[in-house]
Amino acid sequence: MARALAFYPGCSLESTGVMYHASVRSTLQALGLSARELDDWNCCGATSAHFVDPELAIVLPARNLALAEAQGVDLLTACAACHHRLAVADHELRTSEAMADRARALGVSYHGGVRVRHVLSLLDDAGLAGKVRRPLAGLRVACYYGCLLVRIPKAGGIDDPEDPSIMERVVRACGAEVAPWQARTWCCGASLAVPEPGIVQGLVRAITAEARAARADCIATVCPLCQLNLDLQQETAEDASEGRPPLPVVFITQLTALALGADPRRLGFERHIVDAGRIAGAAAVPGGGR
Amino acid sequence: MAPSEMRVAAVTPDRAWARAIERASGEPISLCYACGICSGSCPLASMMDLLPSRLMKAVQLGLRDRVGRAVSPWLCVACETCAVRCPNGIDVARVMDAVRHDAAAKRVSARPDVDAFHRWFLWTVRMFGRAHEGLLSAGYGLQQRRLRRDLPTGLVLLRRRRLALLPHLIRRRREIGRVFRQTVGRARTRGGAGG
Numbered sequence: 001m002a003r004a005l006a007f008y009p010g011c012s013l014e015s016t017g018v019m020y021h022a023s024v025r026s027t028l029q030a031l032g033l034s035a036r037e038l039d040d041w042n043c044c045g046a047t048s049a050h051f052v053d054p055e056l057a058i059v060l061p062a063r064n065l066a067l068a069e070a071q072g073v074d075l076l077t078a079c080a081a082c083h084h085r086l087a088v089a090d091h092e093l094r095t096s097e098a099m100a101d102r103a104r105a106l107g108v109s110y111h112g113g114v115r116v117r118h119v120l121s122l123l124d125d126a127g128l129a130g131k132v133r134r135p136l137a138g139l140r141v142a143c144y145y146g147c148l149l150v151r152i153p154k155a156g157g158i159d160d161p162e163d164p165s166i167m168e169r170v171v172r173a174c175g176a177e178v179a180p181w182q183a184r185t186w187c188c189g190a191s192l193a194v195p196e197p198g199i200v201q202g203l204v205r206a207i208t209a210e211a212r213a214a215r216a217d218c219i220a221t222v223c224p225l226c227q228l229n230l231d232l233q234q235e236t237a238e239d240a241s242e243g244r245p246p247l248p249v250v251f252i253t254q255l256t257a258l259a260l261g262a263d264p265r266r267l268g269f270e271r272h273i274v275d276a277g278r279i280a281g282a283a284a285v286p287g288g289g290r
Numbered sequence: 291m292a293p294s295e296m297r298v299a300a301v302t303p304d305r306a307w308a309r310a311i312e313r314a315s316g317e318p319i320s321l322c323y324a325c326g327i328c329s330g331s332c333p334l335a336s337m338m339d340l341l342p343s344r345l346m347k348a349v350q351l352g353l354r355d356r357v358g359r360a361v362s363p364w365l366c367v368a369c370e371t372c373a374v375r376c377p378n379g380i381d382v383a384r385v386m387d388a389v390r391h392d393a394a395a396k397r398v399s400a401r402p403d404v405d406a407f408h409r410w411f412l413w414t415v416r417m418f419g420r421a422h423e424g425l426l427s428a429g430y431g432l433q434q435r436r437l438r439r440d441l442p443t444g445l446v447l448l449r450r451r452r453l454a455l456l457p458h459l460i461r462r463r464r465e466i467g468r469v470f471r472q473t474v475g476r477a478r479t480r481g482g483a484g485g
Binding site: 011012014015016017018040041042043045046047048049050051052053054055056059060063105106107108147148151152153154161162185186187189190191192194195196199203232270271272273 | 314333334337365367368369370371373374379381387388390391394401403404405406407408409411412415419420421422423424427430434440443446447450451452453454458460461462465466468469470472473474
């Protein structure tokens with residue numbers, strides 16, 4: 001447990017999910033935790049590698065596990081897809097001698113000595129409630145888990161696949177209110193957004209309608225692709241005649257960073273497509289209360 | 291299936307193929323008793339031509355051609371809802387993977403456009419070691435002649451500074467190249483699997 005953590009941001013956190021990256025950094029800093037970036041990390045293959053080739057799907061993420069093992073660190077993830085692929089590769093190489101041999105033949109040697117931790121479970125263990133400086137009082141949050149973080153069939157997800165509660169605990173620790181709703185683990189359609197935007201609009205419409213019915217002020221996500229789909233497809237998906245404003249879609253770490261007192265201007269709220277400015281302003285002034 | 295569609299067709303079950311899919315997927319396909327939980331849970335079921343549980347049955351029966359032309363495996367996004375709910379512990383998404391890999395090896399795809407998207411994604415990973423969303427969208431949009439349709443989204447993301455212009459290159463790209471060469475091979479990253 002005393003092993004240092006190295007952060008594995010993943011490709012999306014360098015582009016469409018930059019706000020996730022910034023807010024993970026701010027959150028860790030506010031908690032006094034450090035995690036340097038894993039040196040020379042590569043793409044985990046996301047959904048595309050297993051779509052095309054079963055060995056590529058294991059060996060691409062496994063290279064990062066091997067790097068971490070050689071550097072003597074455990075891995076900290078934020079992106080749900082990265083976490084999923086790293087966990088699957090770790091499980092596969094621990095349990096299949098044949099796959100471990102194959103990976104070695106491809107230049108990737110991993111012996112199962114790395115723990116893959118998601119930032120959400122780190123936050124759950126961090127004693128957040130005692131460190132909050134600006135409670136997010138009055139903010140009603142719909143916690144959206146999506147698929148890949150809780151459903152990792154063989155290796156095991158970070159929480160119960162049907163009824164997870166970890167994100168709700170983190171949101172409550174921030175002083176915010178949890179909106180009970182039923183679309184928490186529904187699928188947003190992932191990368192079908194590019195070849196089949198119509199399908200993804202339909203799925204997003206169903207999810208946001210549930211969040212709205214639960215009177216949420218925003219949806220909190222743990223996956224850059226979920227965030228992008230919900231943020232991007234919402235304007236077009238919502239029935240214009242209803243005349244209701246779209247729901248802001250934030251990363252869970254934007255909320256924790258806010259609550260821990262980080263400067264809202266450094267959390268990327270201006271990069272949201274659905275205006276998230278009112279979420280940035282939701283944190284009460286230190287000591288002021290609301 | 292509507293009664294009018296039910297007719298007796300001469301189908302030769304390919305049992306060797308069924309066993310090969312079971313082996314490749316690593317899943318106990320023969321345990322499936324068609325309860326239909328996977329189909330009822332699948333977020334893409336309404337878009338599929340062969341529901342997940344029926345695809346499982348078709349694999350059991352060795353209906354290679356029927357499974358080979360199914361759109362379902364190309365629409366599956368591996369959300370894994372089927373896998374966590376299957377009473378027999380079968381990860382149906384992995385069966386979808388195996389069926390798709392089998393078809394692609396024969397250069398057949400029921401949805402070459404979806405296939406092309408994933409191959410363009412992997413092409414950027416192969417080049418740089420990390421995915422690059424800008425080049426992925428440009429390459430895919432040009433090849434599929436849908437750049438005009440996709441461009442507004444790209445511009446929205448650019449305006450919000452959510453697209454990196456330059457790719458992030460890793461140092462030891464050679465290691466990534468080796469993995470790609472010895473798995474998917476030389477000719478099979480960019481573009482589609484045919485179809």
